[in-house]
Amino acid sequence: MLRLKTEQTNHVQVDKPSARLSLAFIIVAFASLSVGALAGMLQGMVRGGVIHLPSWINYYQILTAHGVLLGLVFTTYFIVGFLFSGMARTNGGSLTKTALRFGWTGFYTMLIGTLMAAFEIIRNNASVLYTFYAPLKAEPAFYIGSALLVVGSWLAGYGMIANYVAWKKNHKGQRSPLFAYMAIATVALWQVATTPLAIEVLFQLIPWSMGWVPTVNVILSRTLFWFFGHPLVYFWLMPAYIGWYVCVPRIIGGKIFSDALSRVAFVLLLLFSIPVGFHHQLMEPGISPAWKMIHVALTLIVVLPSLMTAFSMFATFETTGRAKGGRGLYGWFKHLPWTDVRFFAPFIGMLFFIPAGTGGIINASNQLNAVVHNTIWVTGHFHITVGAAVALTFYGIAYWLVPHLTGRTLTKKANRVAMVQIVFWSVGMFIMSTAMHYLGLQGVPRRTDYTDYMNNAEALSWIPWQRVMGFGGGLLFVSAVLLIGVLIYLGKFAPKGNEEYPIGETDGEQYTPAILERWPVWLSVLAVLIILAYAMPIMEQIQHAPPGSPPLRTW
Amino acid sequence: MHLHRYEKIWLWLGGAGLAIFITLLAINAFAMGMQPPSDMQMIDPQKVDQTPPFDKPGLKQIGEKEYDAYMTAFAFSYAPSVIEVPVGSKINFHVTSKDVVHGFEIPKTNINFMVVPGHVNSASMTFDKPGEYLILCNEYCGAGHHVMATKIIVK
Ligand code: HEM
Numbered sequence: 001m002l003r004l005k006t007e008q009t010n011h012v013q014v015d016k017p018s019a020r021l022s023l024a025f026i027i028v029a030f031a032s033l034s035v036g037a038l039a040g041m042l043q044g045m046v047r048g049g050v051i052h053l054p055s056w057i058n059y060y061q062i063l064t065a066h067g068v069l070l071g072l073v074f075t076t077y078f079i080v081g082f083l084f085s086g087m088a089r090t091n092g093g094s095l096t097k098t099a100l101r102f103g104w105t106g107f108y109t110m111l112i113g114t115l116m117a118a119f120e121i122i123r124n125n126a127s128v129l130y131t132f133y134a135p136l137k138a139e140p141a142f143y144i145g146s147a148l149l150v151v152g153s154w155l156a157g158y159g160m161i162a163n164y165v166a167w168k169k170n171h172k173g174q175r176s177p178l179f180a181y182m183a184i185a186t187v188a189l190w191q192v193a194t195t196p197l198a199i200e201v202l203f204q205l206i207p208w209s210m211g212w213v214p215t216v217n218v219i220l221s222r223t224l225f226w227f228f229g230h231p232l233v234y235f236w237l238m239p240a241y242i243g244w245y246v247c248v249p250r251i252i253g254g255k256i257f258s259d260a261l262s263r264v265a266f267v268l269l270l271l272f273s274i275p276v277g278f279h280h281q282l283m284e285p286g287i288s289p290a291w292k293m294i295h296v297a298l299t300l301i302v303v304l305p306s307l308m309t310a311f312s313m314f315a316t317f318e319t320t321g322r323a324k325g326g327r328g329l330y331g332w333f334k335h336l337p338w339t340d341v342r343f344f345a346p347f348i349g350m351l352f353f354i355p356a357g358t359g360g361i362i363n364a365s366n367q368l369n370a371v372v373h374n375t376i377w378v379t380g381h382f383h384i385t386v387g388a389a390v391a392l393t394f395y396g397i398a399y400w401l402v403p404h405l406t407g408r409t410l411t412k413k414a415n416r417v418a419m420v421q422i423v424f425w426s427v428g429m430f431i432m433s434t435a436m437h438y439l440g441l442q443g444v445p446r447r448t449d450y451t452d453y454m455n456n457a458e459a460l461s462w463i464p465w466q467r468v469m470g471f472g473g474g475l476l477f478v479s480a481v482l483l484i485g486v487l488i489y490l491g492k493f494a495p496k497g498n499e500e501y502p503i504g505e506t507d508g509e510q511y512t513p514a515i516l517e518r519w520p521v522w523l524s525v526l527a528v529l530i531i532l533a534y535a536m537p538i539m540e541q542i543q544h545a546p547p548g549s550p551p552l553r554t555w
Numbered sequence: 556m557h558l559h560r561y562e563k564i565w566l567w568l569g570g571a572g573l574a575i576f577i578t579l580l581a582i583n584a585f586a587m588g589m590q591p592p593s594d595m596q597m598i599d600p601q602k603v604d605q606t607p608p609f610d611k612p613g614l615k616q617i618g619e620k621e622y623d624a625y626m627t628a629f630a631f632s633y634a635p636s637v638i639e640v641p642v643g644s645k646i647n648f649h650v651t652s653k654d655v656v657h658g659f660e661i662p663k664t665n666i667n668f669m670v671v672p673g674h675v676n677s678a679s680m681t682f683d684k685p686g687e688y689l690i691l692c693n694e695y696c697g698a699g700h701h702v703m704a705t706k707i708i709v710k
């Protein structure tokens with residue numbers, strides 16, 4: 001009779017007001033992706049020496065746009081839209097009035113911020129790349145816009161918390177839906193992680209860019225930035241993990257492997273993705289080797305939730321494949337729905353995550369980092385993490401989420417084109433990121449316009465591989481065009497119907513320790529970890545501040 | 556909370572591997588002296604030209620085959636512009652920035668560090684092979700970032 005229950009719960013439809021909110025975020029996300037993908041292709045072609053940019057636009061302006069539009073705008077909007085839809089879906093189909101109000105206020109705040117930042121990037125007043133390292137000084141509107149983007153995402157997060165609290169009130173003593181639990185963990189991570197960024201922007205960069213204070217403490221601004229920068233990547237990853245843990249089991253007709261372990265993985269991600277930012281500053285002066293080592297050790301602990309995730313996924317795949325009649329050691333493999341893009345896309349994403357995680361261990365190691373730091377290896381690394389594992393999972397989600405929200409269906413034909421899109425993206429990313437990893441080991445710098453360093457023979461030998469990188473970028477752009485085409489079709493033209501919002505269930509009732517849901521406990525542990533990892537070095541950087549730097553515009 | 560037997564084995568193996576790895580990194584850093592470049596010296600970025608030894612960037616011989624190289628990084632070059640040393644020399648690089656953040660990298664070597672205004676950063680290397688070594692900036696520093704480079708000639 002369990003089956004009957006599943007059928008019933010899977011008929012839940014996200015209601016109109018919630019769908020409209022979620023869709024608004026998703027539309028901005030993909031609009032941003034389409035411009036960002038064009039920029040990405042141009043970067044690859046410029047570096048390969050295939051094209052030259054016209055004089056009214058410079059490489060670093062495009063690169064700033066690419067980093068901001070894809071790394072910050074696409075991801076944040078998609079994540080907020082997706083999490084809102086899932087909060088509604090697991091709350092009987094609707095968001096509470098408070099959640100909707102916070103959601104829309106957040107949406108418009110984020111939009112105003114994004115437009116302000118974009119305006120300054122277009123005017124070439126903010127070619128500081130998406131990390132805006134001081135003392136490069138952008139126009140104040142760029143920093144204010146970025147701050148609004150963050151504040152808007154906070155408001156959206158408060159909306160989700162309001163919805164979660166309301167659910168708790170109506171379901172006293174019950175364990176929350178896995179989706180909602182994971183969404184709240186993600187919101188908590190984002191709230192904590194963006195606090196140092198807000199401090200950097202509000203108290204350091206805005207007053208300094210306005211000319212109210214003459215200089216800025218550069219090392220402190222970098223420490224605050226990377227205090228945010230590493231959890232940022234887990235903010236991208238956790239929603240993809242929600243897709244893997246919660247949605248994929250239902251799509252392949254299986255069960256969630258373990259409710260409790262899924263929650264444990266999320267708690268570990270929340271705890272160990274924040275007190276670790278110095279692994280981005282290993283090659284920097286002004287931070288002692290001992291503090292660097294502490295952050296390196298804490299960083300590497302994320303290996304554990306990653307291994308748990310890998311185990312859960314393949315356990316679900318094997319159990320499901322066997323239940324469908326797969327025999328022998330690997331027979332189950334054939335019984336997975338390989339031609340269903342809702343499964344195929346995230347599955348390829350998972351495969352990308354295996355080399356990506358390995359590369360991450362290399363980057364975080366304090367000696368190996370000297371070989372790859374600021375080379376294009378790093379760019380290769382995050383194109384297979386966020387650009388492949390996360391992006392492919394988001395595409396797989398969008399392919400059922402968009403028709404679900406617009407009351408249409410993912411047709412066979414659309415599924416076929418979507419499969420082609422995923423193949424193009426995977427092949428393109430494979431080619432581009434392989435070239436990037438290889439070039440990085442030769443020492444080729446990242447964030448660098450076409451150059452041969454005054455006819456240097458070594459630098460000239462890099463160009464052919466940079467062309468390969470550009471070729472991968474071309475395939476990626478084709479894929480992005482297909483993606484946008486299919487999504488427009490699914491949102492506007494596909495046949496009306498009910499596309500399922502896949503939410504997996506566990507096999508029967510499972511016991512989950514109540515402590516996993518006591519947020520005050522986990523937030524306190526997190527606070528202790530942060531104080532241990534950051535209190536001393538930040539105090540040191542404030543008390544023994546280096547002489548400050550005045551603002552500079554070098555572009 | 557139930558943990559599958561295979562998952563226990565999997566996590567124990569992973570956890571043990573991780574512990575060994577972290578221990579090795581720590582031994583490398585603290586017992587073998589292979590620490591990442593982490594110079595704690597400070598300098599006023601607006602007064603680099605008046606602050607010895609960076610007021611006269613260049614090589615200083617401190618041993619038979621050992622040199623201190625005091626260098627400045629600025630948009631979009633390094634001073635001194637070319638360095639020459641005999642084969643087998645060890646160079647201790649000490650670099651600071653006169654403006655924004657720069658990088659200091661010699662491709663295919665372990666010399667790779669950040670040059671942050673307000674600080675001096677340092678790293679050492681012995682040049683056992685003759686030839687021309689490219690030094691390049693690997694942190695975005697402005698419109699001319701991609702031409703920011705210099706050379707070491709080892710004879
Ligand atoms: C059409 C697909 C894409 C192409 C062709 C592409 C290409 C590139 C290239 C060539 C660079 C390196 C430029 C340089 O360092 O000189 C780059 C940087 C970057 N890409 Fe992509 N990319 C694509 C998709 C994505 C996606 C989906 C994301 C994230 C969701 C992303 C995030 C970034 C970020 C954050 C940077 C670093 C910018 C910086 O260093 O300031 N890219 N991309």
Ligand SMILES: [Cu+2]
Pocket residue numbers: 229230233279280
């Ligand atoms: Cu990181």
Ligand SMILES: [Cu+2]
Pocket residue numbers: 657658692693694695696697700701703
């Ligand atoms: Cu530079």
